Each structure stands twice: as C-alpha cells, then as structure tokens.
Amino acid sequence: KRTQADSAGQRMDIRGIYPPIATPFTEKEDVDYQKLNDNLQKYAKIPFRGLVVQGSNGEYPYLMAEERVEVVRRVRQALPRDKLVIAGSGCESTMATVQMSEQMAQAGADAVLVVTPCFYRGRMDSRALIHHYTKVADSSPVPVVLYSVPANTGLDLPVDAVVTLSQHPNIVGIKDSGGDITRIALIIHKTSSEDFQVLAGSAGFLLAAYSVGAVGGVCALANVLGQQVCQLEELCLTGQWEAAKALQYRLIEPNIAVTRKFGVAALKQAMEWFGYHGGSCRFPLQPLSEADVRVLRQDFSSNGWL
C-alpha cells in the first residue's frame, strides 16, 4: 500500500514530462480502448516520466464517472510499472472529488490531479479553494497535484492558496497551465521551504518555466511530439540553453495550434499525422474545418515538423 509520504517523510517525486493523453472514441462515441492501447504502446517508448489521464485534453468533462475510472484502470494496466499515472479526479463538489480520488487510486493511479472547481467562480476564493483541496488531500490515498487552468475554468488558483496548500503533506505540486511566468516563479519562490514541485502546463513556456525552477511539464503537444518535448527537458536540465531555445521556438506555434487556437480536435488531428490514433471528439466539440486543418498543418510544417 502506498502511503502519503515514504518512510523518510519525502513527498513523491513527480519531476519530468507527461503527455495529458487524449481519449480516442469509436464512431459511436464510445471510448475506443483498442486505439487507446495502441497509443500507450508508443508512449511507453518515449522517456516520459508518466502520463496524465483525464486532463483537459482527455475530454474528461465529457466522460461519465465510470468511464473516467475505467480509462485510468486500462492505462495503468497497459503502462510499464515505472511510468507514473496521474489521474484527473476533479469534480465540482468536494464530496464528488473525494470519492473520485479514491476510485482513481483504486484503479491504480499513482497521484491525482485536481482541477479547481469553477462553476460558481465568483465564490471560489482562497478560503473555498483551500477548504476544498485540504479535504481532498486529507482523504486521498495517493498524493494530490493541484491544477490551475484558467483558459478552461476562468479561474486562477490564487498564489496565497497555493502557498498554504503546499504545506499539506499529501499535496506534492501543481500543474499550472496559465502561462504567467511571473506567477510561476513566485509560487516556486514562496514554496521553496516545502518539497513542492511545479509543472508547466504547456510546451509553449516549458523552457521559461525550467529557467525559473519548474521541474517538469504536462504538455498537450507531447501527445504528438513526445520525443522533442523530452529533448527540450533534457537540454534545460543539462544547461544547454542555446540549443533549448532553438528547439523551444519551433514548438510554440504547433503548441498554440493544438491548444488555444484549435483545441482538442486539432490535437487529435495532429496525432494522426504523427502515427497515433486521434479521431473525433465527443460532441459538442466539432471536427476541424478543412481550412482549419490547412492552417494547423502549416503551423507544424513551417516549423519543420511536417
């Protein structure tokens, strides 16, 4: 049985690169576990630290509760034991998040990634969010990773809340997808007395995040250009900043294309080009128009990837 901290009292080490994997669907919009498995076989050969399952790119808000858990179970079964599985267990209510975190742990997740609740965003102040995460972390059988993704939630987990939560023994870090590098540096600075790990939430600012002390990244683009994102990590970790910069430059436009410009449908389209199963999203997410596909392709080819 995993404990919240090992015998030396140290928190789980989550450093490294993770693709937040996409969920392939059949034509009837069911989860396509066969295609998922094919993708996992390929990901297993890339020096990822692990996978994030049920992040925003996994269309988790479109999956039923049972589907969310089942996908995590299948991923854990298919993935080599040394790869971490971080499972998105965030729900709107504290009660449901507690329960989902437990189920994710039972399904084999090594840690859970908990997005900020956001429907009542006007009331989600530090007090509410600290209460939420504390309750979840208190009861979760596995470590908790905070998750701030304002583009989807319209809400930034406040820095003071992060600092308070960093002191909880079962909260090991944060995935910050907002891209505000000053904020990221400040979080690292203010939590430096804790064993608290910050992961960049996107490949677009991965180098910059490393430069200010981040220890890894959860990057949508790693679903497509996994080797390259891991190479960028390696260049940063070994201080090869000039080479890192040159590589970072070439990743920005493809990254924007598969995230805020065109979203998950573009990520899945690009996956097809690079040998993975992408396919369609669940509705209401729409397939890309032909014009959008052309622009997407251009964003990869103009940077030398296609």
Added chain:
Amino acid sequence: KRTQADSAGQRMDIRGIYPPIATPFTEKEDVDYQKLNDNLQKYAKIPFRGLVVQGSNGEYPYLMAEERVEVVRRVRQALPRDKLVIAGSGCESTMATVQMSEQMAQAGADAVLVVTPCFYRGRMDSRALIHHYTKVADSSPVPVVLYSVPANTGLDLPVDAVVTLSQHPNIVGIKDSGGDITRIALIIHKTSSEDFQVLAGSAGFLLAAYSVGAVGGVCALANVLGQQVCQLEELCLTGQWEAAKALQYRLIEPNIAVTRKFGVAALKQAMEWFGYHGGSCRFPLQPLSEADVRVLRQDFSSNGWL
C-alpha cells in the same frame, strides 16, 4: 403522453414567474427531501407558473446524476399538476445531455432547461452550440428551453445561434441571465416570427425585460420574495408601470445580494429569514461570514423587506 407541440402545432406556453429552487441538504450533505417538501408546500400557494429545478441556484453541478433526476421526481410528485416543472438537464457533452433530458422527462419534467456547455468555451461557437441544442431538442421527449448564464459559464449563447434555434419545433424559449437588455430586446425582435418565449433570468431586470417583450422570469429572488416577484409581473402585464417601477427598485439590491454579491449561500440564508428551509450549501461553497450576513440583511432591510 406529451408531444412536442400540441395538435394545433402550438408550442408549450411557458409564460410566467418561476423560482429556480434551492436544494436543501442535511448536515451530512445529503439531499434533505423533507425540507424540500416543506418548501414546495409553501411555493404551491404562490401564483408561480411553475418551478425550475436544477438551475444554477439548485447547485446542480454538485449533485450526482441520480440525485438530479430524483429531486425532479420528488418535486413533480409534490407539486400541483397545473404548475410546470422545468428541469435543468444540461451536461457538458451532447450525449449526456440527451440522456439526462430523457431521464428528466421520465421523472415528470414538463420541459428541460439546457445550459450552454462551457468547459471548452474557446470552441463553443455558434456552430458547436447549434449542433448541441439541435441534437438535444431532436431527441427530447419534452420541450427544450435554452439557458445562457455567462456569470457562471463565461459564455453567452450568441444571438445568431438563438435565432437559428428558435426555428426548431421543440425549442420553446430561452432563459437569459446575462442582463444585457439590448441583447434581450434583439432576440425578441429577431425571433418574432416564431412562437419563441424569452424569460428574464433574474429579478434585477424583470421590469425592463417585460418592457421590451419578455414573457416571464426565472428569478432566484422568487425563492425568498415570491409573492412580490409575482406582483411585479402582474403590474407589468397590466401596464401599471409606475407602481412596477417602485417595486422593481426595491428588489434590485436584495437580488444582487443573493446572486452575484454573495451567491447561493446568501439565497439560502435569506430563505431562512422568510420562512423557508435554506441551510448550507455543498462544499466547496462556503457559509457566509457573520459580516456578510449583516450586509445581506441590510440589503433586505434597507429596502423595507425585513
């Protein structure tokens, strides 16, 4: 069996005032059906057109799918047959919304209220939203009411999408909570050839909405001051605009207090003062601080309600 339109081809008439009812919980955060029932007995005596169940004030994002349906079933059983039950059936995916709408109809809902999906708000353009609502309306056994609530979703259902959707025989109207009166008037103007009904989503702009052609309101404040909101409707419908204005003025600050200033916790607190069961919210929604309660009370008392 209800059909989508009656034999004369007319759409369901949804004119009137509806409280979007709150969901009382026990101390263990379970739904308290006894307290719910008590509230329903009181609401039955107010000249509401019906109730909205599982609107934003019902904390629907915090209820499990089964709870959402069960609450609707109980409300339908307790409520006199001549009162409409409009049930919130919106989910993030089209698939889940279709399924939930069916379940709500089976549980006795007279119509379903479908909020805009919003997690991938950057991709929720008119194309996606028209597709979503069309699929839901095509399959729903009961009429569909559109629901735009940008304060919670960060997304306004675009006017052109509303106009297109107004032509669907199973879409009967919209609850618009954004409060942009120009937009509301434009929607009414552009859908005038259809039998499309616009409900104001708040008591704060109810008079103004009537003045430009709205036919009713779904008003959080009606949970507390139900008679008064119905009286405002009556004054507007009978052209007593001066009296309407005087009453409208006195409702604005209490309304702001129980909505955007303090949210659902304040609504439930105020319900207690006016003889209803309110109680706590599910977490992460927090109870009001004592200072907030004082301000809330002042917002009612300074307008002569307490």
Added chain:
Amino acid sequence: KRTQADSAGQRMDIRGIYPPIATPFTEKEDVDYQKLNDNLQKYAKIPFRGLVVQGSNGEYPYLMAEERVEVVRRVRQALPRDKLVIAGSGCESTMATVQMSEQMAQAGADAVLVVTPCFYRGRMDSRALIHHYTKVADSSPVPVVLYSVPANTGLDLPVDAVVTLSQHPNIVGIKDSGGDITRIALIIHKTSSEDFQVLAGSAGFLLAAYSVGAVGGVCALANVLGQQVCQLEELCLTGQWEAAKALQYRLIEPNIAVTRKFGVAALKQAMEWFGYHGGSCRFPLQPLSEADVRVLRQDFSSNGWL
C-alpha cells in the same frame, strides 16, 4: 453669468435626447467647420434637447486641446439658444480636466460631460474617482454630467461613487453607456432623494432606460436617425409602450452597427446616407472595408430605414 444652481436651488434640467455629434474632417484631417455647420443646421430642426460635443463619437481623444474648445465654440454660435450644448471636458488628470472644463464654459458650453479617467484603471477606485469629480465640480463654472463608458475606458464608474457624487450641487446627472439596465435602475433608485438625472448612453436600450426612470439619452444613432430617436422618447414619455417597443426593435441593429460593431467610421458612413456630412475619421481609425459597408447598409435596410 450662469450659476451652478438657479435661484430656487434647482439643478439644471437636462432631460431629453442629444446626439453626440461627429467631427467632420477635411482631406488633410483638419476639422471641417463648414461641414460641421451644415450638420448643425439640420440638427437644429430636430426636437433634440441639445447636442453633446466631444463625446466618444466626436473623436475627442484625437483632437488637440485647442481644437476641442474651438469646436464647442463654433457649435454654440451656430445653435439656437434654446438648445443645450454639453461639452466633453474629460482629460486624464484632474488638473487638465479642471482647466478644460473652464475653457469649455468660456466657449459657451451649458454643461460639461466628464468621462472617467482610465489609463491607470487599476487605481481608479471609488476614492480616486470621487476625488476627481469633486475637484472638477467644485471649480467648474457650469454643471457637470458624469460619463461612464466602459467599452472605451475599460472602467465602470462604481454605483457607490455615483451615489456620493449625486449629492454635489454642481453634478446634475450621468450619461451611462454601459447598458447594464440593472445598474441604471439601481443608480436611479439610490439617487432618488437628489435631483439627479440619468441619461441612457445609447439608443439600444433607450426604451428600457425610460421604463426604469431615465430621463433622456445621448445616442450616437441620433446623428443619423434623429427624428426617430426623438419619436421613441415621445412614445415613452406618453406611455405608448407598444408603439415604443416596435420602434425600439428597429433601432437596435442600426445602433449596434454604428457603435460596437463598426464604430465611428460606420456612424460617419451612415450619416452620409441620411443627408449629413460624415466623411473620414482621423487615423488610426480606418475607413470601413467594402464588405463592412455592405453589412452596415443591411443593418439599416433590414429594419426598414434604407
């Protein structure tokens, strides 16, 4: 010499409809006073209460300080004495606004319209804005009208500041262009003990504003459809709400077109169609594309105006 309040202590009556006039330019981008004069002759025949000179539609941020004053002087000279001239005198600093208000009064303005300073919008809280307007009103030789236009300034003059400022003897009202009808009604309610007058800042919500107690409007569209906007006022004042509604509907799309959809360039284009001198804007405002002109025309013609 005008005094701040007449002998009976009453504030200046500013009720009625005002076009915020556009500034015609020559090909060399100089103010074209001849064309301005031609427009004024036509406006004099419309039952406007007066004109607003140097509102947002007058491109006042693009005029030199001397030009701003000179345009007001020319308008005052050309306009019949019974028409009010309300001159925009807002600058970023309190000092400059005080000075400009004095110059506007000397140039013949009957009142000054003072926009919220906004460059340091993060610091423009109620304290700063109350201080600013109080200093300006203390020294202005003519009455002051507050002006909140968040689409341009990114800033809403807070309701509590408006309420405080309404007690100043030399502040007679507000032009509110935000279109938040709940806010407008609340301002009227909270200032009801004062002789404080609220003008709608746009023709799009003029009927709704009258329905909650506004006493007039400063409407860009009145530059083009002046008679019609005055007719809408008349219908509201005489309680002909059904006819008012029908007319209001037809004004919304043309109004959106000449304001937030296409801006001042569209207002000037539409003026040409209706017999006024419009012409080009100062740069960097661009002329409309041909495609935009077609859409603009359609927004007028589909509502029966062209």
Added chain:
Amino acid sequence: KRTQADSAGQRMDIRGIYPPIATPFTEKEDVDYQKLNDNLQKYAKIPFRGLVVQGSNGEYPYLMAEERVEVVRRVRQALPRDKLVIAGSGCESTMATVQMSEQMAQAGADAVLVVTPCFYRGRMDSRALIHHYTKVADSSPVPVVLYSVPANTGLDLPVDAVVTLSQHPNIVGIKDSGGDITRIALIIHKTSSEDFQVLAGSAGFLLAAYSVGAVGGVCALANVLGQQVCQLEELCLTGQWEAAKALQYRLIEPNIAVTRKFGVAALKQAMEWFGYHGGSCRFPLQPLSEADVRVLRQDFSSNGWL
C-alpha cells in the same frame, strides 16, 4: 544628425536595462525639475543602458504636451552622452504621435517609445495598428520602439502586427509589458531574420525573457533597485542561471508591489526609501493609505531589501 540606420545599415542597438523614470512634482503639482535632476545624477552612476522618459510610470497621460517634451529635454541635458534617452511619444491619433515624435527627437531623444493607441480599442486591429506605426516610423527622425502594455491599454499589439512592423527600417524593437512569455518567445522567433530587439517590460519576468532571447528590460523596479536589476541582467548574460534565479525570486514581490498591486504611488514611495525623490502623483492618482504603505514595505523587507 542621427539617421534611421547607420552607414552599415544596422539598426540602433538598444540592448540593456532602462528605468522608466518617474516624474517628481512640487506640492502644487508642477514638474519638479530640481528633484528630477537629483535623481538623474544618481541614475547616471548605475550601469543602465539609458532611461525611458514618459513611460507609464512617468505619468505621461497626466502631462501637458509641452511638459512631456520639456522633461525629455532636461533629461537629455543632464544625462551623460553615452546613455540613451528613449522618449514616450505615443498619443491617441497618428497625427499627434507623428508630431510628438518629431518634438521628442528635437528635444534630444535617441529613440521614441510609442504606446498603442487604445481609446477605440474595439477598432484597433492589426490593420489600424500597422498603419499607425508605419506612418509614425516613416516620419520619425529617430528610431521607433513599439510599446504594448495591456494592463493600461486593454490591448495587446498582435503578434502578426509586430512581425510585419519588425521589417520597417526605422522600427528597432518592442517593449512588451504583458508578461506573456510564450508570446515574447514567439515574437523573437518570428522576427529572427530581422535585427529586431525585444525588451521585457517588467523586472518580474526579466530572467525568463532573457532565457528566451530578450536583450534587455524597461523595468519600473529599476527606479528603486537599479543596481540589482542590472546585476540580474549581468548574471543572465554570463550564463549564471542559478544565481540569476535566486536574485530574480527576490525581485518579484517588490516589483508586483510597485506595479499592478499599488501602482505609481507605490513606486514613488519606495523611491523615497532608497534615496531618490519620489513624492506624490498628480491627481486623480491617490497617495497610498498607511495600511498599503505597510504592505509595500513588507514586500521589500521580506525579500531582504529593507
């Protein structure tokens, strides 16, 4: 006479650190040239590349046109010849900006910094902004630096506009104050074929900006901790990233305090603590409350600067 590019066709080299200097005022709100001069004597001893005069922190929107020019003239006279003077010459209209740029050059500015016009922000698309900057750069006697500061203007100069403008021979770079590090890296990547220089607009993300290829910074905090900001530059340029990181961390909170948290009044207060003349702002900017001063002090002392 300076030419737009030297004989070798190279653009002016603007690499390095610049404080955007504050403007001291007398008790009567006049510019205090004596105090300004005292500050300049101290800044001359710090290894700045030069000074930015009439940036946002110089309260330029509160200065009359003549004051803006006069301050630049005095700074140029007082400053050693080897220090660059970059003068803010941005106005709302293209015409006024052209004229002001000329006046700034005559007053001795080595380059002009041109903020995006923003009052009609809804119309300030790439087409308008490219037109504006091209006209200004065509006529300016000295090189032009673009300036994007969305916190004040509510507007980000679009990347595609920056890329187009980078090809103009008289546009040498951009000051980007938005802090979006992905955008900054993308601008550097997309303008790499040009001799185009990117300056970070704040000390909060200076290290990160260097890590992706920026060549300097215009940093409000350099008015207070000038030596330290220059030291951070030096550490970045010599690849001492660990030491740079440690220093960067300690600058973030003081920087936030003198910019978005408390603004120019805080910058001037902190200047007093570090031996410079700060003093009051012009109104409507308010002095800090005592409580704010305590928080401000804490933001410096908790990072070891006081």
